[in-house]
Amino acid sequence: MKKPNSVATQNEHANNASKFQEYTAENAFVNCVIAHDTPRKLDFLILVIETLQINATDSLLTKAKDIGLSNHFSCRVQFWKMRCANPLRKNYTFTCLSAEQIDSLVVLISLMSENLYPLIRQLLSSKESKSLNDERWSLFTTRLKSLIRERMNIKRSYIATLLSEDNNEFFRELLVILSLSRGEAGANRLKASLYYQS
């Protein structure tokens, strides 16, 4: 009797879908429109990634180059222009993100959240000591709020509320979204949340 007992690693099989997963996301997005809050959501997720990792933009651009997404990520300016589709930014450009740009950003966010998962998990876990958790959250929110203050239009009531709130519910939600966006399935999950069925 043969009884192999192997452990599946995180990425080993993530890119190879099983036979029944051949029905791809392309079919799921027929007759769908981009949700109105897509640029905002993507920008905030990238902002959280930047909070967790210094020079995250460089890592994102390098990753984009590695996986062949260089058209939209040829330089920092192109990347910044995409992020300026977020209407809450100081430099809002009144542009919309294309489906191709959304796909690229989703893939990058998914890859980055995979890399940053140990840090994300530390923040989300309730099993560690409360003082340590509070300290981590304090560092995280301070940095995230400073980035928001730096880049977003603080005259907007939404941003003002985010900066004044102490319960960090929205920031926690963003971290959970990042943690659920890991891997191929996670990327599909995130992408599905950026569209509406028409």
Next chain:
Amino acid sequence: MINLSYRFEQDSASLQIAGMPDVSNGDSEDTIGILSSWTLKIIGSPLLEGEKEHLDNLMEVILQYSRSYVSGIKQTFISNKKFVIISPFGISHKLLLNSTQQGVKPLEIILDDSELSDLTRCLDLLRYDPRFNIRWDFNQEKPFSKKYVLNSVSNPKNNSNFFYALIIFIITSALFIFIPTNNKFEIRETTNNSNLLLEKSD
């Protein structure tokens, strides 16, 4: 008969699947086509085990809940056969598992965000693993309709804004009603004009 067993591990969750190839379906030696049993260990919770039907129910509920959470919807999900129920529980998530065996009380597990994420990842790894040739009951992630999202997302701020706007409108309207209008000026004007006309006619 080849017995196969594969394990998917994420920090706090470990899912082990045992089964065998479905030779009649042309499965290779290392592919599980028939699932015989599974066990799920979540740190701090009892060991869970069952058959494919139970795993299907667990997968359906957890993946639907995670999918909705990413869209900002936090609501209770109940599996088709009501074996598994998951609902928001403060900042955590309550997983309720009903046993199919008689006389066994339902098991309640409180998952924090990190544990939910670990469990979701384990199930994601399983359904995207090419070593499994099993049809799962869970559908591919699809976008929700705009109406469904707007109805499901609880946003008390929107309601309060509308309430404040209504109060401001009523107060402003009331103020305009109580401000007296200058009727005398208009009367004098009309009398002057009529006098002038009378003079002209004379």
